[in-house]
Amino acid sequence: MNKTTVLKFGGSSVSTIEKxxxxxxxxxDRVEKGEKLIVVVSAMGKTTDSLLNQVNQITSNPDVRELDTLLAIGEQTTISLMAITLNDIGVKSRSLTGLQAGIKTFGQHTKSKIADIDSIFLKNELNEFDVLVVAGFQGYNENLEITTLGRGGSDTSAVALAASLNAPCEIYTDVTGVFSTDPRIFPNAKKLEQVSYEEMLELSALGAGVLETRCVEIAKNYNVPLYLGKTLSEEKGTWIMESSNLLEKKIVTGAALDKDILHVTLSCKDCSTMFVKDLFDKLDEFGVNIDMISQVISNNIINISFTCKDTDRNFLNRSLENLSTSYPNIDCSIDSSCCKVSIVGSGMRDVSGVAARAFRTLCKNGIEFLQVTTSEISISFALKKDDGKEAIRLLCLEFNI
Structure with a gap:
């Protein structure tokens, strides 16, 4: 078979018929040069937002199964239009929904995960067709229900398809590559020609909106060559690869700002440590992804603080409601006026003093933080939302990124 490549185009790239x-x-052009293509597409432009706005006119707490059925419409519109266009210009193409492409999922509706992909079916289809246009962001579960993959789900679909076919993956959007931080926050941010899987994983998990965490994780686990570039641009983008293949390892590669977090504090008087276990069991049961965690026990009161994504608010509320049946005396506060600022770099492993420089930079500029967490290659601060952009600017200047 000819070389197979998976390409993904985001919503802004396919927002009009002209595009x-x-x-x-x-x-x-690529097909005529001998390639077979799987093209993963998102919903056109603001289609998903429009569908959600319609739902919000009905309820703020929709049934998630029905929400998945509705949201899948957006991608299905795009695949049909693109397949029609390709066939019209002489490229033998077929559109496939997530179910038709054999993308099996598990887990909660609106945030499902990919369990398996029918690669044999896809290979057989590529024998007959030059381009398969696949709906991103969706699949089907064991009950044959339509499911969606959550934020950045089309990226995840594309990389999972590439992994199943042992093919490279190219993701195209409205940015020219991965930058050290969001250029809208720090205009002097530098574009990275190369970044390691682990650095991109950290940046994505900590709020960089360029690539979704799960798609980078799949690329790393299956060693999928991953490229990010601007749609129909000649400008060179960014390759995400194994760290051993990088030409240079920087102390700090990038900085990320996540404005969509909740800072949650729970207090439980006269509780045993079983309270902590039960709390995190409930959060896990409802699929709430927890990040920063701190615990203080004082005067027989357990105080737990953690952060999670604002998009998990409904699941968080349901977790806490369930927990309150066993612990009716919990005091709870949920602060949505916070953000998370992080710096990431594989060079942190081998260089001391990075944390000291970051603390010093924030403190001397009067920026206070609520919590701090670290990994081998990252440092994250929970700050007041109003301080987020200035903290990013100061850290980028401090570490020359």
Missing amino acids: IKSISTSLK
């Missing part, structure tokens, strides 16, 4: 036509022409 779909332009992308289809570029795909035809």
Whole structure:
């Protein structure tokens, strides 16, 4: 079989018929050079936002199964339009929903995870068709229900398809690559020609919105060559790869700002440590992804603080409601006025004093932090939301990124 490549185009890239036509022409050029293509697409433009706005006119707490059924419409519209366009210009193409492509999922509706992909079916389809246009962001569960993969789900779909076919993956969007931080926050941010899987994983998990964490994790686990570039641009993008292949390891590679976090504090008087176990069991049961955690026990009161994504608010509330049946005397506060600022770099492993420089930079500029957490290659601070952009600017200047 000819070389197979998986390409993914984001919502802004396919927001109009004109853009779909332009992308289809570029795909035809690649097919004529001997490639077989799997093209993963998102919903056009603001389609998903429009669908959610319609739901919000009905309820703030929709049934998640029905929400998945609704949201899948967006990607299905795009795949049909692109397949129609490709066939019209002489490229033998077929559109596939997540179910038709054999993308099996498990877990909660609206945030499912990929369990398996029917790669044999896809290979057989590529024998007959030059381009398969696959709906990103969706799959199906053991009950044959439509499921969606949550934020960045189309990226995850694309990399999972590439892993199943042992193919490279190219992700195209409206940015020219991975930058050291968001150029909208720090205009002098530098574009990275290369970044390691582990650094990109940290940056994604800590709030950099360029790539979703799960897609980078799959790329790392299956060693999928991953490229991020701007749609239909000649400008060179960014390759994400094994750290051993990097030409240079920086002390600090990038900085991330996550404005969509909740800072949760729980107090339980006269509770045993079983309270902590039960709390995190409930959070796990409802799929709430926890980040920073701190615990203080004083005067027989257990105080637990943690952060989670604002998008998990409904699941968080349900977790705490369930917990309150066993612990009716819990005091709880949920602060949505916080953000998380992080610096990431594989060079941190071998260089001392990075944390001291970061603390000193924030403190001398009067920026206070609520919590701090570290890994081998990252340091994160929970700050007041109003301080987030200035903290990013100061850290980028301090570490020359």
